Amino acid sequence: MNVLEQQLAHLVDECRPYTAQGKVADYIPELAHVQDDLLGVAICLPDGSYIHAGDVHHKFTIQSVSKALTLCYVLMEFGEDYVFSKVGMEPTGDAFNSIAKLEETVPSKPLNPMINAGALAVTSMILGDTAELKIYQFRQFLATLLDVPVEEVTYNEKVARSEYETTDLNRALLYFMRHHGIVEGDVDEIIDVYTKQCAIEIDCFDLARIGRILSGNGEDPVTGEELIPRRVVRIVKxxxxxxxxxxxxxxxxxxxxxxxxxxxxxxxxxxxxHELGLSDVGFGIFGPALDSKGNSIAGMKLLELLVERYTSR
Amino acid sequence: MNVLEQQLAHLVDECRPYTAQGKVADYIPELAHVQDDLLGVAICLPDGSYIHAGDVHHKFTIQSVSKALTLCYVLMEFGEDYVFSKVGMEPTGDAFNSIAKLEETVPSKPLNPMINAGALAVTSMILGDTAELKIYQFRQFLATLLDVPVEEVTYNEKVARSEYETTDLNRALLYFMRHHGIVEGDVDEIIDVYTKQCAIEIDCFDLARIGRILSGNGEDPVTGEELIPRRVVRIVKxxxxxxxxxxxxxxxxxxxxxxxxxxxxxxxxxxxxHELGLSDVGFGIFGPALDSKGNSIAGMKLLELLVERYTSR
Amino acid sequence: MNVLEQQLAHLVDECRPYTAQGKVADYIPELAHVQDDLLGVAICLPDGSYIHAGDVHHKFTIQSVSKALTLCYVLMEFGEDYVFSKVGMEPTGDAFNSIAKLEETVPSKPLNPMINAGALAVTSMILGDTAELKIYQFRQFLATLLDVPVEEVTYNEKVARSEYETTDLNRALLYFMRHHGIVEGDVDEIIDVYTKQCAIEIDCFDLARIGRILSGNGEDPVTGEELIPRRVVRIVKxxxxxxxxxxxxxxxxxxxxxxxxxxxxxxxxxxxxHELGLSDVGFGIFGPALDSKGNSIAGMKLLELLVERYTSR
Amino acid sequence: MNVLEQQLAHLVDECRPYTAQGKVADYIPELAHVQDDLLGVAICLPDGSYIHAGDVHHKFTIQSVSKALTLCYVLMEFGEDYVFSKVGMEPTGDAFNSIAKLEETVPSKPLNPMINAGALAVTSMILGDTAELKIYQFRQFLATLLDVPVEEVTYNEKVARSEYETTDLNRALLYFMRHHGIVEGDVDEIIDVYTKQCAIEIDCFDLARIGRILSGNGEDPVTGEELIPRRVVRIVKxxxxxxxxxxxxxxxxxxxxxxxxxxxxxxxxxxxxHELGLSDVGFGIFGPALDSKGNSIAGMKLLELLVERYTSR
Known part of the structure; x- marks a missing residue:
């Protein structure tokens, strides 16, 4: 264990107590069963190697992190003009699952792709004759990013099914948007793709590698190959x-x-x-106890301290 | 033709030109094909007899008028405590199809049964193993009010189907309410019942007779039989x-x-x-050209002039 | 004490316990000092005579009841076309003091004259070089209705002052409406008139007499003189x-x-x-303990029971 | 003129035609009189020297740019805990002058200091017995940043007065926030300070220097003296x-x-x-023709092209 890794381990020790102030998501039974004091972090260094600390060997579902990655995918497939004709790029002060703003906005375009309405609109763009073919596209994209065979990018069927059955609010958003011409197609199929996409299982190393690709303008840190065009990286970041x-x-x-x-x-x-000492790296964190906004409570603290102590900002 | 009927005929002549300022509903193709200068009125007198003028022999679909009648029905079946636990009784300044207010209200109860959200919640209460059995309940209720066999209360399948296929906004409302526990059950089935209920075909005489029953505290104007309890009549009015x-x-x-x-x-x-000279009567109007709020433009004018000229208010 | 008055006294006894479930308004210190179990009712009969029961000899400030009366006044002075160019006539599902709806509505016209924004717009129409002259106009109108010299229509200066100093929300509404051209003139002066108008002191007999005038199409119940035009009465009711x-x-x-x-x-x-047995009467109630919506809790119950038991509905 | 300055001059020539698609702000008469095809840019380099192109010798009022600077000032004076107890740090999808969100948010804290409600709350924190003394504090802060005597930081009295008289929407926001305890004190005085602060006259060089201070972690680019603490710079950026x-x-x-x-x-x-080639610099732009969102239309284009062509991103 090198010095950096020791520092990281100390940081995890320091931040783990914050998990006690958070709460594991319980709206999906499968998520609620997770041990709530877990905390792990992996950092992908400029050369593609990793340092890590804490509970990094757990697999977990990607959930809303997928919103950033489907956005990458559709920007690469369909171009920014098309994508931003269906979804905006402005932040919002409303909740991630709010429908009221869609009604007040003319046209009823979701404000951005990171709220549910926007992410659903993005997911609805993925092509394919069936839900399985659509989700396959996205798995393939992830496999390329992670440099693994597509078979290794799998989703948790129980989590996907559980969310599929309870996700009435997302159905409401989709029907509302279909009424206003923002999305097309079969709502249940879009929900099927969306819940499977959210249920894809990854780990901290996967997240860190993707973070490293984004910090490196879209290039594979080992081979230098362009995995995501620089322009798309810039938009998504x-x-x-x-x-x-x-x-x-x-x-x-x-x-x-x-x-x-x-x-x-x-x-x-x-x-x-770039402006941080730890530039050109990627971070992957897992800490299932959430704060009231739905973010990993200890994970946020860990990032805050890491930036505060180890960067020049 | 007696004096009253002559006056009514003059009124129709006077109001018919207003149809030119309105517009036939076109969101359902079946509705859009109607001749737009039609105007008819029937008045059911205290003894159950009718006077009428204009185009009273057209059949048309009942559409949102059904909201008042399903409310009658569920109040009779389930009682006001249950019904008003799921839907409020307050007017709203928002549009009849608005979803934003549902999000802002805690709990997410529709403000009243005359807006779409409220009417859908009311329709979802109707019991029956299938959509057909549910709509049969409502047809039977109407048949009793109209004193006809249930077979004569039919719905227009093309209108129902057309609305079923395009009513994404109502689906959004239902999924939103199901998420919040206001409605239960299969959304497509509720939509099926709802669109069939809205597509029931009636005429001006039917509406006038129902209006007469309501003005007469729920009694059949001919037989005096109680068709709707006085308390329910009062609430619905x-x-x-x-x-x-x-x-x-x-x-x-x-x-x-x-x-x-x-x-x-x-x-x-x-x-x-009671406070009008024309008390104890019921009015049924048909005038498909609508004003910007969705009401019969010539029909509203006709009622306004009728009350202005022939009542003591 | 006649039979009717005995029945009314029983009703007051029956309803008074409800005061324990309510709360006296405390946002104005002067209002908070009132004894909270008071309950009084006066009924002005068709001939202008009164029956009464309970605590009818207390004076109290008119507060929002004035909204109905200033509406009468401006309709008589400026006509319905002008008045309704500045304020709507539609009910709203939003709170009486809400500002959000004004922002969402185009143009920013208050939905109706019974919410604060609408009442302030109505008050701003009253003419006069100073606040004192404006409030004098309204006191004179009330004096005519009550058949008393204008000197007897007075406002409680402490209540008016107390409200003037704390009524920032109403100032916000006025500045917002002035920005949108709904009101003109000096905001503090409008607030001055408005708070004085709300602080006018009346009693149950006064309210009952005004109710009697409204039920009698605007005529003085004793002299038959027209105090308010029939058309204005109809709109206000x-x-x-x-x-x-x-x-x-x-x-x-x-x-x-x-x-x-x-x-x-x-x-x-x-x-x-008319349709109630107790038609052609007016009711004046005082019961300072309020329910959560701001209405007299025992007073509402009293009216409900009175209508339930003594009318034909 | 060096190479960089030549490139900048070309860029101004290329972007100036965009001014024809914009519109000069006209809600304040003083602003409306400006020539609408002006465009100027100054860049303050790491060593504090400048390059510039276009119409950089015009003075203009600082308007909403002051929101970022008063935020700096109050963070330095009162600390982040106090400041963020009164105003949030979350972006909003609502308009900069919206009041509806304040009503929907509990507590009624403005979402961030860059919308009007938030900026007014920030301005209300400035101490001083009179409006003049308060605005003097802010002028002094600006004078320090610009390294000039305070007397040289002046405001345009006509613009300030003009805005003072027409700024009813801001008064509405302040009264609303005072009602909810977010601001205290005399509303007209806060408006007085706010409108004077917005009317302070600066030029492109001033803006560029401030931008340079912010890019340099708060240090004077020439002397290296800390003008703004690093932590405050980070928050404001x-x-x-x-x-x-x-x-x-x-x-x-x-x-x-x-x-x-x-x-x-x-x-x-x-x-x-840092991550741009043009790091450690500051930009000051003036282009009075605005796009529909209220931003300099040619100025935005100029920055976009500048970043696209001359940085490594």
Whole structure:
């Protein structure tokens, strides 16, 4: 264990007590069963190697972190003009699952792709004759990013099914948007793709690698191959900066200042910035106890302290 | 033709030109095909006989007028405590199809049964193993009111189907309410019942007879039999008064002052009040050209002039 | 004491315990000092005589009941076209002091004259070089209705001053409406007139007499003189019916069914309808303990029982 | 003229035609008189020297750019705990002058200091017995930043007065917030300070220097003296990033990606980021023709092209 890794381990020890102030998401039974004091962090260094500390060997579902990645995917597939004709790029002060703002906005375009309405609109763009083919596209995209065979990118069927059956609010958003011409197609199929996409299982190393790709302008840190075009990386990082942490995005910008995206499984993906000492790196965090905004309570603290202590900002 | 009927015929002639300022509803193709200068009125007199003028021999779909009648039905079946635990009795300044207010209200109870959310919640209460059995209950209730065999209360399948396929906004409302525990059951089935209920075909005489029953405290004007309990009549008339004409309900109360309910087919059901000379009567109007609020433009004018000239108010 | 008066006294005894479930308004210190179990009712009979029961000899400030009366006044002075160009006639599901709806509505016209924004717009129409001259106009109008010299229509200076100093929300509404061209003139002066108008002191007999005038189409019950034009009476009663009881107006229409207006002092003005046995009468109630909507809790119950037991509805 | 300055001059020539698509702010007569095709830019380099192009020798009022600077000032004076107890740090999807969100939020705290409600709350914190003394504090702070005597930091009295007289919407916001305990004190005095603060006259060089101070962690680029603490700089830049460009902040983050703040005079303050080739610099732009969101239309384009062509992102 090198010095950096020792420091990271200390940081995890220091932050783990914060898990006691949070709460594991319980709206999906499968999520509620997780041990609530887990905390793990992996950092993907410029050369693609990792340092890590804490509970990094757990798998967890990607949940809303997928919003940033489907956005990447559709921007690459369909171009920004098309994508932003269906979804905006402005942050919102409303809750991530709010429908009222859609009604007040003319046209009824979701404000950004990080709220549920926007992410559903993005997911509805994925092509394919069936839900399975659509989710396969996205799994393939993830497999490329993670440099693994597509078979290794799998989703948790129980979590997906559980969410599929209880996600009436997302159905309401989709029917509302279909009424207003923002989405097309079969709502249940979009929900099927969406819940499977959210149920894809990853770990801290996966998140850290993706964060590293984003901090490196879209290039594979080992091979240098372009996995995501520079322009798309820039758009996605900008939107993660302004909208990535639900309605704590502004506070995250102030306290941490990195482009990031969180999920209710306790996942956080974050990506370094040049102006920090730890630039050109990627962060993957797992800490399932959430704060009241739905972000990993200990994970947020860990990032805050890490930036405060080990960067030049 | 007696004097009253002559006066009514003059009134129809005077009001028919207003149809040119209105527009036939076109969101359902079946509704859009109607001749737009039609105007007919029937008045059911205290003894159950009718006077009429204009185009009273057209059949049309009942549309939102059904909201007042399903409310009658569920109040009779389930009692006011249960019904008002799921839907409020307050008028709203928002549009009849608004979803934003549901989000802002805690609990997410529709404000009243005359807006779509409320009417859908009411429809969801109707019991029956299938949509057909549920709509049969309501047809039977109507048949009793109209004193006809249930087979004569039929719905227009093309209109029902057309609305079923395009009613995404109502689906959004239902999923939103199901998420919040206001409705239960299969959303598509509720939509099926709802669109069939709205597609039931009636004429001006039918509406006038129902208006007469309401003005007569729920009794059959001919036999004196109680068809609707007095208490239910009172509740439904009060809610028609404050909420019956979409967001022109307040203006209707000022200009006409009768409990009424309108539908986008151009139907208006209105019921007399003791304080008017024309008390103890019921009104049935058909005038498919609508004003911007969705009410029959010539029908509203006809009621306004009728109350202005022939009552003591 | 005649039979009617005995029945009324029993009703007051029956309803007084409900005061224990309510709360005296405390946002103005002067209002908070009132004894909270008071309950009084006066009924002005068709001939202008009164029956009464309970605590009818207390004076209290008129508060929001004035909204119905300034509406009468401006309709008589400026005509309905002008008045309704500045304020609507539609009920609202929002709180009486809400500002959000003004922002969402285009143009920013208050929905009706019974919410604060609408009442302030109405008050701003009163002419006069100074606040004193304006409030004098309104006192003179009230003096005519009550058949007393204008000197006897006085306002409570401490209540007016207390409200003037704390009524920031009303100032916000006025500045917002002035920005949108709904009101003109000096905001502090309008607030001055408004708070004095709300602080005018009356008693149950005064309210009952005004209720009697409204039930009698605007005529003085004793002399038959027209005090308010029939058309204005009709408009005001319609608006009281749909909007008179804050956001319990719909429930009041269901449970009581009379045009009424309440104030946070615990005042209720109500007016009979022909279809009730107690038609052609006026009601004045005082019961300062309020329910959560701001209406006299025992007063509402009293009206409900009175209509339930002594009318034919 | 060096190479960089030549490139900048070309850029101004390229962007000036965009002014034809914009519109000079006309809600204040004084602003409306400005020539609408002006465009100027100054860049303050790491060593504190400047390059510039276009119409940089015009003075203009600072308007909403002051929101970022009063935030600096109050953070330095009162600390972040106090400041953020009164105003949030979350971006909003609502308009900069919206009042509805304040009503919906509990407590009624403005979402961030870059919308009017938040900026007014910030201004209300400035201490001083009179409006003149308060505005003097802020002028002194600006004088320190600009390294000039306080007498040289002056405000345009006609603009201030003109805005003072027409700013009813801001008065509405202040009375609303005073009602909810977010601000205290005399509303007219706060408006007086606020309108004078917005009317302070600056030029492109001033803005560029301030941008340079912010990009340099708060240090004077020439002397290295700390003018603003590093922590305050970080907070203010984060909030400029998420909220600085009205409801085009998200789009600005995507297209430009620099912390910036705009004003309706056509002013833009922006500050470099390490990850751009043009890091450690500050930008000052003046282009009074505005887009529909209230930002300098040619100024935004200029920044977009500048970042696109001359940085490594």
């Amino acid at each position: 900008a939107i993660m900066t302004t909208c990535g942490m639900y309605d704590a995005s502004g506070e995250f910008a102030v306290r941490v200042g990195l482009p990031g995206k969180s999920g209710v499984s306790g996942a956080i993906l974050a990506t370094g910035k | 009060a809610i028609m008064t404050t909420c019956g004409m979409y967001d022109a309900s307040g203006e209707f109360a000022v200009r006409v002052g009768l409990p009424g309910k309108s539908g986008v087919s151009g139907a208006i059901l209105a019921t007399g009040k | 319609a608006i009281m019916t749909t909007c008179g009881m804050y956001d319990a107006s719909g429930e009041f229409a269901v449970r009581v069914g009379l045009p009424g207006k309440s104030g946070v002092s615990g005042a209720i003005l109500a007016t009979g309808k | 984060a909030i400029m990033t998420t909220c600085g460009m009205y409801d085009a902040s998200g789009e600005f983050a995507v297209r430009v990606g620099l912390p910036g703040k705009s004003g309706v005079s056509g002013a833009i303050l922006a500050t470099g980021k």
